[in-house]
Amino acid sequence: xxxxxxxxxxxxxxxxxxxxxxxxxxxxxxxxxxxxxxxxxxxxxxxxxxxxxxxxxxxxxxxxxxxxxxxxxxxxxxxxxxxxxxxxxxxxxxxxxxxxxxxxxxxxxxxxx
Amino acid sequence: xxxxxxxxxxxxxxxxxxxxxxxxxxxxxxxxxxxxxxxxxxxxxxxxxxxxxxxxxxxxxxxxxxxxxxxxxxxxxxxxxxxxxxxxxxxxxxxxxxxxxxxxxxxxxxxxxxx
Numbered sequence: 722x723x724x725x726x727x728x729x730x731x732x733x734x735x736x737x738x739x740x741x742x743x744x745x746x747x748x749x750x751x752x753x754x755x756x757x758x759x760x761x762x763x764x765x766x767x768x769x770x771x772x773x774x775x776x777x778x779x780x781x782x783x784x785x786x787x788x789x790x791x792x793x794x795x796x797x798x799x800x801x802x803x804x805x806x807x808x809x810x811x812x813x814x815x816x817x818x819x820x821x822x823x824x825x826x827x828x829x830x831x832x833x834x
Numbered sequence: 835x836x837x838x839x840x841x842x843x844x845x846x847x848x849x850x851x852x853x854x855x856x857x858x859x860x861x862x863x864x865x866x867x868x869x870x871x872x873x874x875x876x877x878x879x880x881x882x883x884x885x886x887x888x889x890x891x892x893x894x895x896x897x898x899x900x901x902x903x904x905x906x907x908x909x910x911x912x913x914x915x916x917x918x919x920x921x922x923x924x925x926x927x928x929x930x931x932x933x934x935x936x937x938x939x940x941x942x943x944x945x946x947x948x949x
Contacts, residue, residue, distance in 0.1 A: 752936055763926060763942035764877075766835075771936075809876065813938070817882050817890055819865030819930045822938060824876045 725812055725825035732831045739797040741828045743810035746791060750812040751820060753786060755795045758807045758827070767795070767808075797830075805832045836861055836929050838941035846947045852915045855944045857927030862907035864931025868900070871924040871943070880925075883910040917948045 724746045733739045745753070754769040770777045770784045770793075777784045783796040793810055807827045813820035837860040847853050857866065866883040881889040881902055889902035904910040914921050924943040930936070 754938065756940070763924075764940040766937060766939055769937065811877075817865070817884065819867075819882070820936070820938065821867065821879050821882065821892075822869075822877070822928075824878075826876050 725810060725823050727808075727810060727825040727828045729826065730829050730831070732833060733800050735800060735802060735832055735834050737800055739795075739800045739804065739830055739832075741795045741797075741808050741810075741830065743793040743795075743825050744791055745793065745810075745812045745823075745825075747812060747814060747823075748788075748791065750814060752813045753784075753793050754811045754813065754822065755782075755784065756809045756811065758809065760806075764809070800830075800832050802832045802834070805830055835937070836863060836939050838927055838929060838939060840927055840941040840944050842944055843942060844945040844947075846949060847917050849918055849948055851917055852913055853917065853946065854911050854913045855925055855927075857910045857912070857941055859908045859929050862931075863929040864907075865929065866904060866910045867928040867930075868902060868910070868912045869926045869928060869940075871926060873922065877926065880912070883912075914946065917946075919948045922946060922948045 726744050755767040756764040781798045785794045809827045810825045811822040839858045841856045868880045869877045871877045879892050880895045881891040883902050883904040885904045901913045926943045927941040930938045
């Protein structure tokens with residue numbers, strides 16, 4: 722079945738690292754995505770990782786994937802106040818020649834001074 | 835990355851009316867999808883918009899309530915029919931395929947409030 726879970730809230734101090742965790746259940750997921758949603762805005766694609774990779778780094782973002790445990794994490798280094806937002810992980814499954822996404826519940830990240 | 839424009843960006847609608855949301859992409863894409871995000875919730879896939887054929891709907895969504903068109907590789911519409919307050923949501927268009935490959939992008943969303 723398709724079920725993606727995230728913790729609802731995370732609070733960190735500016736300059737610290739943030740780690741947002743995600744678990745999924747469908748082992749046939751091809752890609753796993755991280756999106757950011759700021760208040761009143763749409764979804765911004767942050768990064769994604771292919772299911773046969775363990776890690777992907779992109780500037781301040783590091784994605785770790787443990788396929789055996791179906792666990793995905795997003796680490797944000799040197800977290801800034803502008804990183805305050807809701808972060809969604811999503812797993813993709815084949816659908817009609819493309820990939821449909823099943824989203825997690827979203828983690829609200831609050832960055833404090 | 836693909837640039838996705840949605841119209842309207844926001845609207846307040848009367849109960850019982852219908853509203854059509856447009857999604858325009860600046861390049862040809864393979865796949866277009868429509869998602870719904872209810873207040874304070876995550877996103878749920880409504881349907882896959884298929885070019886030249888009927889959309890593929892997810893469980894819980896039907897064509898009579900959410901008719902979808904996709905006349906070409908850059909444009910799609912979603913209609914929310916006979917609206918009720920429960921339809922108050924953000925409706926987001928999503929695209930995948932050339933030139934974005936495996937990346938999946940979202941528009942800014944259409945924020946609908948039904949009164």
